[in-house]
Amino acid sequence: MIVGIKGTVPFILNLTKDITNHWREIFAPAAQIFLNSTVITPKGNCMKTLDWRNHHQRIDTVNGILNSEVLEDISNSKIEYCYSDDLSWLPDYFNLELFTEKFLENFKAIKCFHACSPIRIESYLSDGFTGGNHEKNIELFKNIFSDIPQYNLEQAIKEHTTREDEFYKTFFCCDSKVLINQDGNYLIYGSEFLSSLTTRLHHQKLSNENYKQRLKGLGIPTIIEANIDFSLLDNYQINSLIKNSLADWGNYHLFSTDFKPSEMSIITKQKLLPSVIVNHWHPEKIYDPYNSSWYIPEQTRCFACKEL
Numbered sequence: 338m339i340v341g342i343k344g345t346v347p348f349i350l351n352l353t354k355d356i357t358n359h360w361r362e363i364f365a366p367a368a369q370i371f372l373n374s375t376v377i378t379p380k381g382n383c384m385k386t387l388d389w390r391n392h393h394q395r396i397d398t399v400n401g402i403l404n405s406e407v408l409e410d411i412s413n414s415k416i417e418y419c420y421s422d423d424l425s426w427l428p429d430y431f432n433l434e435l436f437t438e439k440f441l442e443n444f445k446a447i448k449c450f451h452a453c454s455p456i457r458i459e460s461y462l463s464d465g466f467t468g469g470n471h472e473k474n475i476e477l478f479k480n481i482f483s484d485i486p487q488y489n490l491e492q493a494i495k496e497h498t499t500r501e502d503e504f505y506k507t508f509f510c511c512d513s514k515v516l517i518n519q520d521g522n523y524l525i526y527g528s529e530f531l532s533s534l535t536t537r538l539h540h541q542k543l544s545n546e547n548y549k550q551r552l553k554g555l556g557i558p559t560i561i562e563a564n565i566d567f568s569l570l571d572n573y574q575i576n577s578l579i580k581n582s583l584a585d586w587g588n589y590h591l592f593s594t595d596f597k598p599s600e601m602s603i604i605t606k607q608k609l610l611p612s613v614i615v616n617h618w619h620p621e622k623i624y625d626p627y628n629s630s631w632y633i634p635e636q637t638r639c640f641a642c643k644e645l
């Protein structure tokens with residue numbers, strides 16, 4: 338008997354009154370080949386926040402869903418690596434849709450970190466993540482480069498186009514260390530939009546000045562920690578989380594000597610309420626990828642910190 342996902346045939350039979358026809362279609366064949374004796378937690382109970390920094394949390398979760406026969410079958414198949422973008426290393430009987438449903442029963446939200454350099458962090462704390470706020474950034478851009486002819490500024494603005502569906506997008510990383518020790522540009526130079534306008538101005542070759550350096554120190558480098566509910570993520574993001582969790586699980590068990598947990602980022606495409614924010618802080622030392630050096634911010638406290 339091939340067994341893949343823990344659960345029970347009795348569980349399926351006992352709950353047939355409660356599950357939808359859709360679930361019956363998935364579980365009926367799966368009950369014979371996939372499920373064993375773990376009690377499935379009803380949706381909404383004991384749901385945690387997925388913290389990607391703790392790879393043991395997701396590996397334990399996958400361990401709780403897939404039984405040992407899956408691991409045995411993978412081990413016997415002599416695969417070279419468990420890839421997240423190609424799950425062909427999993428057995429043919431593995432059901433991704435069923436696995437995804439069961440994985441998400443464990444978690445309500447995912448912990449994420451946003452890097453920025455706000456002049457006033459209060460806007461985040463009172464309004465949440467409101468997207469690019471391009472008008473405000475264009476005003477700021479014009480102020481920072483008020484010595485440059487208006488025509489050149491308008492040219493740089495004109496060259497930058499944003500798709501409408503990306504207007505509210507916010508970039509998060511699931512490990513703040515990446516944003517501080519690797520991709521520190523968001524903390525040091527601020528928003529990608531402002532940075533992009535500045536790059537376009539630089540490409541006009543008006544002088545030898547490195548315009549990007551003017552963006553340094555405008556705000557306070559800030560990491561904002563947020564717990565993002567899974568209902569706010571699109572299918573692409575959820576698929577990516579699931580597939581990377583599976584790959585980490587496989588590589589952790591089969592290639593433990595070289596195991597390196599995957600990195601994960603999240604892009605939300607809608608406004609997020611301030612209630613998603615659970616913390617914020619200001620790093621004291623940040624890696625500057627544009628200069629390949631470390632940057633020490635002048636300020637590491639803000640108004641909101643002082644109230645804490």
Ligand SMILES: [Zn+2]
Nearest residue numbers: 638639641642
């Ligand atoms: Zn602060």
